[in-house]
Amino acid sequence: MSLRIVVCVKYVPDATGDRRFADDTTTDRDAVDGLLSELDEYGVEQALRIAEASGDAEVTVLTVGGDDARDAIKKALSMGADKGVHVNDDAVHGSDVVATSAVVAKAVEKAGFDLVVCGMASTDGTMGVLPALLAERLGVPQVTLLSEVAVAGGVVTGRRDGDAASELVEASLPAVVSVTDQSGEARYPSFKGIMAAKKKPVAEWDLDDLGLEAGQVGLANAWTAVSSVTERAARTKGTIVTDEGEGGKALAGFLAEQKFI
Template identity: 75%
Template sequence: MSLRIVVTVKYVPDATGDRHFADDLTVDRDGVDGLLSELDEYAVEQALRIAEAADAAEVTVLTIGPEDAKDALRKALSMGADKAVHVEDEELHGTDAIGTSLVLAKAIEKAGYDLVISGMASTDGAMGVVPALLAERLGVPQATLLSEVSVEDGTVKGRRDGDAASERLQARLPAVVSVTDQSGEARYPSFKGIMAAKKKPVESWDLADLEIDTEEVGLGGASTTVEAAAERPARAAGTIVRDEGEGGKQLAEFLASQKFI
């Protein structure tokens, strides 16, 4: 029987772009270019490695987002994933992490799965809670923040590295795992992979397909609320120390005043 791996990925604003909040205090995604979240590339990579080591496996990438989010799916498909699912619905605008986990869980159940792999966090929200919420909604074990992961005899195994020690974890499938940016460099899509991705299937589902009430998602259904947002203050000019024989002393005094020494 083929191992069914679902990788959750996110289309996020480019961190190098000029990012802003919209009037409703959601991220303004129209004013900046987007891309596949870098941390999700590690999840795709680990899914592909597990699939390559298995006798038979299929990797599905899943995302929620507007039309442009298909770009994230195409990147994952060009890396080597087999097919993709795009959940798109205007009512999803403003959905928080809890609502996102509901939509993802419904889509994962509809797609069919043995193993769900996520990145450690998204590079825009950076909450890192969705994998745990997914495991709870799906009713399966979770093994999060893994820097090493493999599947053997119906069991997912991994290593979680902490500040003081490393843990070995394992769980029977089906299960949810998340991987860190220490799990292994993500491969670059080859020209062959980019061309092949154009022919791979991408299914599009909306809330009705997943039997989700619109009141459970969007800004109205969100359990968390952004009360206010302000632009980061401009960086202040630095202090220039001109060395005219007293440079070392001035530098030491400055570091001491800032409590660095």
Template identity: 80%
Template sequence: MSLRIVVCVKYVPDASGDRRFAEDLTVDREDVDGLLSELDEYAVEQALRIAEASGDGAEVTVLTVGPEDAREAVAKGLRMGADRGVHVEDEAVHGSDVMGTSLVLARAVEKAGFDLVVCGMASTDGVMGVLPAVLAERLGVAQLTLLSEVSVDGGVVRGRRDGDRAAEVLEASLPAVVSVTDQSGEARYPSFKGIMAAKKKPVVSWDLDDLGIDGGDVGVAGAWTVVDAAAGRPARGAGVVVTDDGEGGRQLAGYLAERKFI
């Protein structure tokens, strides 16, 4: 049987834009441009490399959860070379934390069918980095996280996790969940051929009913963590200008010493 790889990706607000909270204190995704999380591009890349190395017709599915615009995250994965996409869209998912999101992803992964799930190391909006572990727990499979190298051979996934002083070599039998870091290998750019081919690749849409999930278990209502209050970043104050009339060095040193920088 061919290897079935599912890549979990997220459509996030552009980090270079003006990100803010909406009135309900969830991340404002309406008034800012979005894109496929950069860290998830590494996950797509590693999934494609594993599929190419398997040589047995492995299939790569790109899965995302989010509003209508999140479909673009799936489209980017298809243009990179994935075979099919799954988009879970339901208004009840709005405001989900990692627990709600992991529940939806787990049900979708099970419905899609999988041998290996590949995730990025974190999303560039939430930056929690715990979803792969929670997802593996919900699926009841092994997890290998924060890998800088990953490969699959003979029903076993192997990887290397780099630490400050040493590197660990890990392995687990499939099925399993892995997450990869931004050191795992540069993500490929979609080719013109890939862009054209992506238009014909299948993308299925599911809602919570399709996954057998009660709306009260996800979204703001089912969140384990909530934002109680938020305030905008204060405006940047004017800097101190030091005019060098021969005493500029002393003035600068005094300024730094006053603020305990020296």
């Protein structure tokens, strides 16, 4: 039986864009271009490497989000993933990570899996707790924050690097893993891969398909809430010092005034 790998990816606002909050204090995703989260690209890459090493594996890319989130799936498919799953339901809008993990867990179960691969965090929320919540909901072991990962003999193994030491960790399949940005540079989609991605299947599911109700997700049911938002102050013009032999003193004075020295 083929190794079934599911990669969880997220469509996030471009970090270089002018990101803002909408009237309901959620991220205004319509006001800025989006893309596949860079940290999730490492998850896609490691899933593809595991599949290539296995020789008999299928990689499914899973995302939750609005219509535009389909672009994240397209990018992963063009990198080499086999098929996609897009959970798209207006009721999911504003869900926190707890509700999101419930949606993702149901989708993973419906898709079928032996191994779930995640990035270390999303580049918008940056919480990094989804893999742990997902593993708990699925009732499988988690092996997180790996800089190296491999699968053989029904066991996933990897290396987790800390500040003072590295750990070698393993878990029996099925399992959930997350990989860091040190796990290996993600490949660029080739022209052939981009063209092939257009023919790969992408299933679209809503909450009904997953057996979930609107009252279990969404902004109104989130465990956390943004109470107020204040726009960041505009940058002010810096101080220009003309160096006529006393520039060093002026610089030292400025640093002392700002309590940098």
